[in-house]
Amino acid sequence: DEVLAMGATSSNLFRLAVAALRRQPERRKIVSDEFNFPSDLYIFQGIIDLLGQQHRLELVRSGDTITIDPQALDAAIDQDTALVSLTHVAFKSAFMHNMAQVTEMAHRSGALMLWDLSHSVGAVPVDLNGCNVDLAIGCTYKYLNGGPGSPAFLYVRRDLQQQLMQPMWGWFAAENPFAFDLEFSPAEDISRFRVGTPPMLSMKAIEPAVDILLEAGMERLRAKSVQQTDYLIALAEAWLEPLGFTVGSPRQSDLRGSHVSLRHPEAYRLNRALIEAEPPAPKVIPDFRAPDNIRLGVTPLYTTFTEIYRALERIRTITTERIYEQYSTERLAVT
Structure with a gap:
């Protein structure tokens, strides 16, 4: 009840990032790093443009081209930060952030934490609940072996689900889709982050791949x-x-x-x-x-x-x- 397999990684990031920024409209900063996947940064740049150039994106730089200093991240996160969003495992160097440490940094300043798990899930153990993560996205076509066209996924911590409102009010996000009401009323659980009909063939194909991973451990x-x-x-x-x-x-x-x-x-x-x-x-x-x-x-x-x-x-x-x-x-x- 905290994870949905749906859509594409970029569209899921867009929905969650907009929801996070709208939750604290007085905060104007998104913090990321230069190791984030460029597509994620493009999404943030597009959101900033969509919301009238009222936000700014700050990128923490690497001192050695391989790792990110957690102290540099901590220094960038302040009381104006609405969202911290990082790729857990960097797509080039494979540098892996300390998820618990960085999430705590974000929370200490009152920001929400969003992790991109595309190069993590199925490759390294990830404990979103144990690290008190707010939001996460990722794909299934890499280490989850879903193959081309397999669905992405998103995660929203249970206690945040009713506090956040994503910008794409689709049919399946409604409280009762088959009532066909003309006015949108959002679902009260993770379903409010759905949009439309999921790709059932791709969804079905990912099941055996995940089952094999679970069996291996x-x-x-x-x-x-x-x-x-x-x-x-x-x-x-x-x-x-x-x-x-x-x-x-x-x-x-x-x-x-x-x-x-x-x-x-x-x-x-x-x-x-x-x-x-x-x-x-x-x-x-x-x-x-x-x-x-x-x-x-x-x-x-x-x-x-x-x-x-x-x-x-x-x-x-x-x-x-x-x-x-x-x-x-x-x-x-x-x-």
């Missing part, structure tokens, strides 16, 4: 994830750092999610060489993230240590044999 998955990302970093230090790579993720496991970024000046062409390999060369499918990150996602439910070894071995081969020079620097639409 998040604590066990997290333990394997830490072992595998530690192993990946160890191989990178031994094999790739002598070739000009740097590890762009925290080495301390409690500050890291379940992916690792490797940085190199030729990251884009290296990434293409990994993905576009012709048989019998092995194909590895990471992501390129500008300006110089190769992002390797570790999904402990099915990623093996052997696959990690072979992926790092292939990166070493492409680099030492300069295979990446066969590829153009022209950026494709999707990287």
Whole structure:
């Protein structure tokens, strides 16, 4: 009764952020950081424009391009802050905020806390109730294995549900949808954050994926994830750092999610060489993230240590044999 699977991550963020800002209209600041997913920041910028440029967005900067200093966050959150919104695990570096600590910072100043769990859910244990989180959003197509088009989700803490009013007053958000009243009367529970008919096929497809994760257990998955990302970093230090790579993720496991970024000046062409390999060369499918990150996602439910070894071995081969020079620097639409 606190979670809805529905819509897209961005539209869910829009609804919850507007509701949070309207709850305390005298407060004019949104606090985030430079590691937040750009789409989230675009949503905030659009909301500020929609609400007449009466709010401002303040971004806390990183001192090392990998982590965010919690003291810098704390200093940015003040009595004018209506909303603090962060990505729990950063999409580039995999830096993981201390959820309980940052949420307490927001509450100490009277702000609401909204977490984006897109790179967390299914990869690291998340205790929203235990951390007293107000609001959260996320997707199911990453570590929840929902695949393209799978529904996003939102979370609203139970005691806040009647205090917040989202801006999209859809049919399913009504107290009694099948009364077909001409005047909107919102539901008193989490349903007031619904909009229209959910995508039933996508909703059904996510069930077995979540069931498998629940059967495996998040604590066990997290333990394997830490072992595998530690192993990946160890191989990178031994094999790739002598070739000009740097590890762009925290080495301390409690500050890291379940992916690792490797940085190199030729990251884009290296990434293409990994993905576009012709048989019998092995194909590895990471992501390129500008300006110089190769992002390797570790999904402990099915990623093996052997696959990690072979992926790092292939990166070493492409680099030492300069295979990446066969590829153009022209950026494709999707990287």
